[in-house]
Amino acid sequence: MTAASVTTRASARWRWFRMPGPRLAGSPKVLPAVLGLPVLLWQAVFFAAPLVFLVIVTFWQVKAFRLEPAFVLDNWTRILFSTTFQRALVHTIAVAGTTTVLALLIAFPAAYTIAFRLNARARDLAVAFLIVPVFSSYMLRIYAWQIVLSPEGIINALAGAVGIGPLPLLGGAVSLQVGLLTLTLPIAMLILVFAMAGIDRTLIEAAENLGCRRARVIAHVILPSLRPAIALTATTSFLLAFGDYISPLFMTGSKPPTLSILIVDTVKSGSQWPRASVIGVSMLVMLALVLGLGQWLARGRAARKEAAR
Amino acid sequence: MNRTLATRLSRLAQYGLLGALFVFLATPMLVIVVFSFDANRFPTIPWGGFSLEWHRAILADPMIRDAFLNSVLVGLGTAVLATALGFAAAYLDFRYRFRLKLPFILLVAVPPAVPATILGMAMLAFLSRIGLFGRLETVMACHVAIATSFAMAIIRLRLNDLSRDLEPAAWNLGASPLSALIHVVLPFCRPALIASFFLSAAVSFDEFLIAWFVGGVHETLPVRILNLLQGQVNPKINAIGAVVLVISVALVLLAQRFTGVRAGRRPNPDPGE
Numbered sequence: 001m002t003a004a005s006v007t008t009r010a011s012a013r014w015r016w017f018r019m020p021g022p023r024l025a026g027s028p029k030v031l032p033a034v035l036g037l038p039v040l041l042w043q044a045v046f047f048a049a050p051l052v053f054l055v056i057v058t059f060w061q062v063k064a065f066r067l068e069p070a071f072v073l074d075n076w077t078r079i080l081f082s083t084t085f086q087r088a089l090v091h092t093i094a095v096a097g098t099t100t101v102l103a104l105l106i107a108f109p110a111a112y113t114i115a116f117r118l119n120a121r122a123r124d125l126a127v128a129f130l131i132v133p134v135f136s137s138y139m140l141r142i143y144a145w146q147i148v149l150s151p152e153g154i155i156n157a158l159a160g161a162v163g164i165g166p167l168p169l170l171g172g173a174v175s176l177q178v179g180l181l182t183l184t185l186p187i188a189m190l191i192l193v194f195a196m197a198g199i200d201r202t203l204i205e206a207a208e209n210l211g212c213r214r215a216r217v218i219a220h221v222i223l224p225s226l227r228p229a230i231a232l233t234a235t236t237s238f239l240l241a242f243g244d245y246i247s248p249l250f251m252t253g254s255k256p257p258t259l260s261i262l263i264v265d266t267v268k269s270g271s272q273w274p275r276a277s278v279i280g281v282s283m284l285v286m287l288a289l290v291l292g293l294g295q296w297l298a299r300g301r302a303a304r305k306e307a308a309r
Numbered sequence: 310m311n312r313t314l315a316t317r318l319s320r321l322a323q324y325g326l327l328g329a330l331f332v333f334l335a336t337p338m339l340v341i342v343v344f345s346f347d348a349n350r351f352p353t354i355p356w357g358g359f360s361l362e363w364h365r366a367i368l369a370d371p372m373i374r375d376a377f378l379n380s381v382l383v384g385l386g387t388a389v390l391a392t393a394l395g396f397a398a399a400y401l402d403f404r405y406r407f408r409l410k411l412p413f414i415l416l417v418a419v420p421p422a423v424p425a426t427i428l429g430m431a432m433l434a435f436l437s438r439i440g441l442f443g444r445l446e447t448v449m450a451c452h453v454a455i456a457t458s459f460a461m462a463i464i465r466l467r468l469n470d471l472s473r474d475l476e477p478a479a480w481n482l483g484a485s486p487l488s489a490l491i492h493v494v495l496p497f498c499r500p501a502l503i504a505s506f507f508l509s510a511a512v513s514f515d516e517f518l519i520a521w522f523v524g525g526v527h528e529t530l531p532v533r534i535l536n537l538l539q540g541q542v543n544p545k546i547n548a549i550g551a552v553v554l555v556i557s558v559a560l561v562l563l564a565q566r567f568t569g570v571r572a573g574r575r576p577n578p579d580p581g582e
Contacts, residue, residue: 039413050431051423054434117323117324135564136561137550147344154340242424277434280430
């Protein structure tokens with residue numbers, strides 16, 4: 001076979017793909033660069049740069065309703081020392097913490113039932129049923145809860161029919177948690193179901209053969225091997241609840257405001273971009289700390305085992 | 310005897326909790342769909358009787374029609390671009406080792422984890438300074454930045470099942486890396502590509518905060534709903550809601566149909582590891 005015939009065959013194959021052409025693609029470094037650069041540029045311009053700019057803006061100034069480059073710490077001190085921000089921070093952490101605990105307490109037994117009690121068919125159905133709400137119309141579902149819980153809503157209409165006066169269901173901590181659990185429960189359950197399904201069944205059988213009752217199996221086999229998944233569930237639930245805007249807006253009418261509400265209000269009321277950015281950056285720092293804590297908790301046991309060896 | 314009774318009660322409690330939870334998750338969706346056919350202006354019981362009035366009303370509303378069209382355009386663009394970029398990122402992660410790989414993968418993976426309020430504000434602040442505020446293309450570009458994460462995850466999972474020897478075999482037979490990519494890897498990834506197309510469309514179709522921040526006058530459907538929700542009680546909301554819900558559920562179900570996600574059959578089923 002001559003070199004020429006090889007070239008002909010190669011170019012015959014290449015007739016399909018004019019770009020980037022055979023010589024270009026032949027070089028080992030070109031293909032990864034051609035694949036990688038668009039992704040890199042896209043994420044840099046539309047994700048990384050906005051976040052970096054957000055940090056920069058926190059040091060800028062607003063003069064006569066115009067944003068001007070500067071380096072002042074005024075925005076930071078004003079926001080961090082304002083009681084509105086501090087109250088909202090404490091409130092948001094308390095709310096997100098409550099959601100995290102509730103989500104874990106509800107999702108764990110439910111995921112356990114799906115992973116260990118249902119047969120394969122029913123389990124697949126349950127998983128499909130959980131994936132749908134993760135990606136569909138959270139805002140609409142919160143609006144639906146508003147209809148259900150409102151003073152003239154479905155539950156109160158039912159309650160009124162049996163002579164119970166209108167209950168103030170909407171606008172309190174309970175309705176807020178209903179909204180946030182609508183957001184967090186499907187994801188929390190999915191993480192736990194997948195983690196539980198991944199547990200080595202022979203371990204469980206071994207424990208049972210050695211005479212362990214179910215409660216001991218859960219405590220000594222299932223829980224320890226789920227440690228990373230539980231940490232992931234907790235951090236994900238916290239992250240979602242902490243940053244959510246819709247539930248606080250529609251379930252409590254923004255009172256008391258959470259940090260997300262505060263951001264939108266600060267942007268809307270005049271051009272206080274720098275201050276809104278300070279709140280945003282503070283939230284990101286807070287979330288990074290929570291993620292770090294989650295990682296640390298997930299690694300805790302493995303690290304200790306390593307140390308013992 | 311006592312113990313079996315306890316076991317039975319425990320099982321009953323387990324199934325009871327699971328059932329209650331599924332009712333909790335299904336209720337809001339059912340409420341939206343059922344009350345979109347209600348003749349009453351305010352959605353409550355007793356039901357006011359079956360009516361297509363509100364569905365007809367949204368068809369006649371030009372703002373809703375425009376918003377729907379915008380959503381479809383943004384969703385389609387996002388689906389195509391996010392799938393392409395997600396495939397590129399997943400394939401790079403699968404095939405190559407390079408410096409700063411972890412930061413690169415994180416740059417693609419992290420966006421959905423940032424609260425949309427913060428991300429939307431940051432995108433608005435930055436993109437308006439480079440003259441991209443208030444365009445439909447910008448909404449799409451921002452949605453791509455988020456949806457690529459999901460696309461990469463789905464395609465990367467599929468690549469896990471691709472034998473590492475298949476591509477080198479193609480190279481030995483004279484295929485260039487690009488030709489092996491197109492004739493070997495792409496066909497193998499087809500189900501995952503289709504799944505990520507539908508899922509990216511669903512992500513875009515439901516996103517409202519970023520679209521609200523950067524879209525300006527170009528409202529997508531969820532933004533239109535958000536604006537309607539902040540006004541008076543409007544019976545059209547249920548009708549639009551039902552339409553949006555049916556579309557996004559259909560997109561997610563289609564995506565699932567092609568991923569074949571099943572608990573307990575994949576070698577490493579924990580998405581967190």
